[in-house]
Amino acid sequence: MEKMEVHTRNKTYPIWVGEYALEMIPEIFKDKLSDATKILVIADKHVSHLYKEKLKKHLPTHVPYAWKEVPQGEAAKSMAVFESCITEALEQNLDRKSCIIAFGGGAAGDLAGYVSASYMRGIRFLQVPTTILAHDSAVGGKVAINHPLGKNMIGHFHQPEAVIFDTNFINSLPEKEVRSGFAEVIKHALIKDKTFLHQLTSTLVSFEKMDSDFLEMCLCKGISIKADIVSEDETEQGIRAFLNFGHTYGHALEATIGYGRITHGEAVMIGIVYALYLSKKKYSLDLDLSSFVDWIKRLGYSLDVPETISFDQLFAAMKRDKKTIGSSIRFVLLEEIGKPVIVEMNQEDLKEADQFIRSFSKL
CATH class of the missing domain: 3.40.50.1970 (Rossmann fold)
Incomplete structure (x- = not known):
């Protein structure tokens, strides 16, 4: 313990x-x-x-x-x-x-x-x-x-x-709940620890039979990353907002689809891929996004966005995100793995990223 x-x-x-x-x-x-x-x-x-x-x-x-x-x-x-x-x-x-x-x-x-x-x-x-x-x-x-x-x-x-x-x-826990929870573990690695991310992508191949020591290590690592950030910024006046990586689009999906119809982790993982696409577009993030997507899909994550949900609906939900100030939608993106930033995004780029996500639904 x-x-x-x-x-x-x-x-x-x-x-x-x-x-x-x-x-x-x-x-x-x-x-x-x-x-x-x-x-x-x-x-x-x-x-x-x-x-x-x-x-x-x-x-x-x-x-x-x-x-x-x-x-x-x-x-x-x-x-x-x-x-x-x-x-x-x-x-x-x-x-x-x-x-x-x-x-x-x-x-x-x-x-x-x-x-x-x-x-x-x-x-x-x-x-x-x-x-x-x-x-x-x-x-x-x-x-x-x-x-x-x-x-x-x-x-x-x-x-x-x-x-x-x-x-x-x-x-x-059923495998679906394990998968949902691990989206936050992967998020912690992306925003803080490139070595931890490499450890995950090279070691984690399935949620079916996960080694208990590996699981405990992942949980402790994720908690430690969050605890350090919270200790520095308790009320989200600065760097604590980095913990929302993947959550702006993810929360918009949850609110628009209906709470409980998609797990929080499923929505966050879609939001992570969305934010990684924007990070590559804006900062040329050094990450093989195709390989990353292949990895999470092998783990069972789905990137499907219902056709009944329009980008305009999601955009309206994102405008209500807690990071939004005035009419400026602010996103947590990555300049590098482990180096998050908060940046204002325009509607055109957000729509382009939405189209990228929706392209997986047609595969």
């Missing part, structure tokens, strides 16, 4: 990654959360059915708890589900010394974090992610719910007390 730390201006908190990391939960409640009065677990319904008893065994015996199940995936990140969680917190008489535990994938973590940030103007919470995708979303304190017009448009920066990433949960 490996321990890392995130350092922000107002808080330092640990991240434990590895088998049996759940065993650290009682330690946290003896230390940082020794004064906790009550726990509310907000759990992904699917994860709850699989692992409720497993988590319960590690909850502190001296702190009463309540359990709230929420829908699986992006369906959890709605205003209605958020309100139901606030209602549960009120009915359970949570106070300012209470604690929320987010248990599930990235969506459950985003929701539970937003509930904890909002309830009584902010109470403490723990992230207990159960998916590869959540190795990214559980770290850094960005918590949010969705609006029909845009992903993660309603939220806060609210750091957890700790992140407990027990890799035993990953063993039961």
Whole structure:
């Protein structure tokens, strides 16, 4: 098991990654959360059915708890589900010394974090992610719910007390979820570490039977990259925006197609290829894009954009991206592998990249 730390201006908190990391939960409640009065677990319904008893065994015996199940995936990140969680917190008489535990994938973590940030103007919470995708979303304190017009448009920066990433949960993930989560691992390599990217492209050939040590290394590497960036720029005033590489077009796809109809990782991977195309056009990025696309397709990623979704619809969604200022759509691109930049893009170039992506749907 490996321990890392995130350092922000107002808080330092640990991240434990590895088998049996759940065993650290009682330690946290003896230390940082020794004064906790009550726990509310907000759990992904699917994860709850699989692992409720497993988590319960590690909850502190001296702190009463309540359990709230929420829908699986992006369906959890709605205003209605958020309100139901606030209602549960009120009915359970949570106070300012209470604690929320987010248990599930990235969506459950985003929701539970937003509930904890909002309830009584902010109470403490723990992230207990159960998916590869959540190795990214559980770290850094960005918590949010969705609006029909845009992903993660309603939220806060609210750091957890700790992140407990027990890799035993990953063993039961379907391959589709592993693939979705690994899009963020690949993103971290592209924006920060050329050597790590080479390691991935030369070693990773399938998500079917992944070596557990290799998986843990990839997760720790991705978390370390994100933790370093968050420590330097907690509230996304500068370099933290680099973590949105691939997300502007990806989020637009999610919002336009409909949340949950495409996994976050699938959308992000399409957005990554979109941003790589623009990076080659604008900065002559030294990357064999054809080979990269061949690699991700062998891993099972699809670059299909539905014909029913027009570029104009996606362009309108991109204009609502959080990096957009005024009428200028700003993209994270790469001058080099490991050297991201934020640049304003015009509609013509964005449409050209959209046509490039759509060309794969016709193959």
